[in-house]
Structures are given as structure tokens and as C-alpha cells.
Amino acid sequence: MSRSVSDLFEKARSALEREGRRLENLAQIASEGPAVFDHDGFEAIGRALSYVVMGGVLEDLMRELPAALTADIASLRLERRHLPISFLVATEAGTFRKCGTDTINSLVARADLVRVVLTHSNDPRPVPDFGELLNLADGSTIGEKNFVALWLLLGLDGDWMNHPNDRLLLREIKEKRNDVAHWQEDPVEIGRKKKPSDLIAMVDRLVALLDHLNLHIVYWFEQMNGSTPVASVSRGQQQ
Numbered sequence: 001m002s003r004s005v006s007d008l009f010e011k012a013r014s015a016l017e018r019e020g021r022r023l024e025n026l027a028q029i030a031s032e033g034p035a036v037f038d039h040d041g042f043e044a045i046g047r048a049l050s051y052v053v054m055g056g057v058l059e060d061l062m063r064e065l066p067a068a069l070t071a072d073i074a075s076l077r078l079e080r081r082h083l084p085i086s087f088l089v090a091t092e093a094g095t096f097r098k099c100g101t102d103t104i105n106s107l108v109a110r111a112d113l114v115r116v117v118l119t120h121s122n123d124p125r126p127v128p129d130f131g132e133l134l135n136l137a138d139g140s141t142i143g144e145k146n147f148v149a150l151w152l153l154l155g156l157d158g159d160w161m162n163h164p165n166d167r168l169l170l171r172e173i174k175e176k177r178n179d180v181a182h183w184q185e186d187p188v189e190i191g192r193k194k195k196p197s198d199l200i201a202m203v204d205r206l207v208a209l210l211d212h213l214n215l216h217i218v219y220w221f222e223q224m225n226g227s228t229p230v231a232s233v234s235r236g237q238q239q
Contacts, residue, residue: 004068009214027196044191055177063137070131080123084155093133143174162212
């Protein structure tokens with residue numbers, strides 16, 4: 001596997017680790033003594049900003065991941081038959097769009113789609129560039145649905161969740177990120193509801209979730225290629 005996907009996950013991990021260090025610094029400042037001019041308000045806004053950072057890291061990852069997957073698949077020279085049949089939702093996206101009416105063209109498109117499905121396991125054609133067809137970041141805030149879609153598309157084993165509370169984690173990041181970004185709630189009040197240690201724990205859980213996803217994608221490439229992948233998540237990153 002080329003470094004495209006691995007580099008993308010490393011970029012996300014680095015951004016989250018930097019956010020963790022920022023929150024640790026906020027915790028240190030808060031412990032240094034009595035508050036001065038609206039010191040509490042500035043610290044609270046700094047904590048609320050953490051939701052925007054976590055949401056932004058997720059959005060950047062989902063926006064760039066399709067192109068990275070395309071690049072890694074191309075580097076391995078995989079054929080269509082090597083990929084799970086669920087991948088047709090990306091490679092045949094154009095044909096799916098043509099099937100939505102009752103015209104003769106839609107009838108032809110449906111018949112063609114059935115043919116592609118039936119012959120997929122023996123299709124020796126190279127995998128097309130699907131980066132622009134696989135829209136994992138559609139403008140809505142990243143959440144559980146994006147992870148579920150990726151899991152179904154790649155046909156990954158197991159569960160998309162690394163921890164039983166990951167669904168709640170993503171929901172909180174999504175809701176509070178939107179509250180801050182759209183001023184649906186005063187960021188100062190949002191920040192006052194969380195201690196730096198609470199947010200640091202959230203960052204750590206998000207890192208673990210992304211490591212979980214990265215590891216499954218690495219194994220997926222190993223299975224598709226039938227060989228040991230070039231890059232993998234270290235044992236120390238698995239939580």
C-alpha cells in the first residue's frame with residue numbers, strides 16, 4: 001500500500017494530539033491562581049473551540065480519504081474483481097444515478113447495472129478513479145453516518161465503533177461543534193460545562209476511534225492485495 005491513506009490518518013492524529021496539548025496548557029493556566037479580567041470567559045471559549053477542532057479534523061479526513069483510497073488502490077494495480085461488490089456504489093455511481101426514472105434510458109441503465117453486479121467477481125478491468133464519486137464529506141457535519149457508510153462501502157469486518165460510547169462521542173462533537181459554529185449557544189457557556197480533562201479524554205477517544213478505522217483499512221488493503229501492507233498502525237496506538 002502506498003502512503004496516501006496512512007499519511008492522511010497520521011495528519012489527523014497529529015492535529016488531535018496538538019489539540020490535547022493545547023487543552024493541557026489550558027488546564028495548567030486555570031490552576032495557576034485567581035481569575036483576572038474575564039479570564040474564566042476566555043478559558044471557556046478556548047475549551048469550546050475544542051469541539052470545532054475535533055469536528056474539523058473529522059471533516060478534513062472524510063473529505064480527503066476518497067482520493068487517498070483511489071491513490072492506494074491504483075498503486076497496487078488492483079482490478080475490479082479484487083474489490084468487494086459493495087464498492088460498486090462508488091465505481092458505478094453514474095449508472096446508479098441513471099436508474100431513478102421510468103424512461104427507456106433508465107431501463108437500459110438498470111440492465112447494465114445488473115450485468116455489472118453479476119460479472120463483478122470476474123471483472124479484470126482496472127479500478128477507475130472514484131475519488132470524486134465517493135463523497136464522504138457532503139457538507140453536513142461529520143458523524144456516525146460517515147463511519148457507517150465507509151464501513152459498508154469497504155465491507156470492513158467487525159464494528160465501526162472502537163468503544164461502546166463512540167456513537168455518543170460523535171454525537172456530542174457534532175452537536176456542540178454546530179452550536180459553537182452557528183452560535184446556537186454561547187461558546188462561553190458551552191466551555192464552562194467541560195473541564196479540560198473531560199475534553200482531553202474526548203480527544204484521546206477520538207484518536208483511538210481513528211486508529212481503529214485506520215487499522216481496519218490497512219487490513220482491508222492486505223486482504224485485497226494478498227500481501228503484507230507497507231504501513232500499519234503500531235500496537236501502541238490500538239486502544
